[in-house]
Amino acid sequence: MLYEYADIIDPKQLPSRRKYLNNYIVGFVDGEGCFSISIKKQDDTKFGWVIDPVFHVTQSKQRSVILEIIKRTFKCGRIIPKPGQEADVLQYVVDSRRSLTEVIIPFFEKNKPIGKWKEFVPFKEIVTSLQKGQHKSKAGITELIKKAYELSSDRKHSLEEVLTEIQQREDASETIRRAPQ
């Protein structure tokens, strides 16, 4: 039995082995989890936009024990009230690039989501590219943002708006570089 969760839940209520609990978590995440890539405006950055990968799992407060179990399993992330939602919905959130790379992605590569596999693969690719610094060049950030919009186009800013601003920033910095001293 998984006694390391005994302060959260009676271990008899849990799957009896680690591997079983891992499969439970994949099933739960396939329903209530999300591998999301936010594109956020941030003026003080090179291109004016940042790419923000977040893994989160949502649950009503009355069943928050599941989020506690997931947090204990991954040994990273935090539980917060779901942003912009009623007070009785909680979210387990991992947004640290390092935790995503070292914990979350390897876990779901080993224990594959079924329904969210198509969401997980580009998420993993984008996080890996960010780790390699691909977003530091204009061509790189453009490709990553396009990939994020393929993953989900339901966003506050249109792709065109984002790419146009990146182009304008690039043009402006070119102009500055070329200007006579």
Place this chain on the structure above:
Amino acid sequence: MLYEYADIIDPKQLPSRRKYLNNYIVGFVDGEGCFSISIKKQDDTKFGWVIDPVFHVTQSKQRSVILEIIKRTFKCGRIIPKPGQEADVLQYVVDSRRSLTEVIIPFFEKNKPIGKWKEFVPFKEIVTSLQKGQHKSKAGITELIKKAYELSSDRKHSLEEVLTEIQQREDASETIRRAPQ
């Protein structure tokens, strides 16, 4: 590998063993499933109301493969558009008393839901009582309906309305029995 699902999904996308898949299913059901007891008006029955236990799992059409996997696993039930919802939401539904008793309840006794355990236990008790015919007496059906309302009070008819009608039916049938021939 679980080759018996190969016509639904590439087995490499599935957990490698039956027990792992069972744990995946419990996790998924803890998020998207429901052990529900409907109380329905049905005038041609003894007390005018029937108790209708249903196990269902909801998912968007684009991820309906998970419902297919669950259906194949349980070898019972059906997949239908979610009643009263958009056309792109599906539901795996088991409402046959026999399938609930012989398949669904034993599965979740062995592979325990975590978040929905408190919902599953009264569900199991009510299904078991129905199998024993407890709903055939006035005291029996009253107790079962009260238990169902404890499980969820978010219902079309108030508990008082249902119990009052059952009492009136009982009174009417008493009057008929006592009337001189």
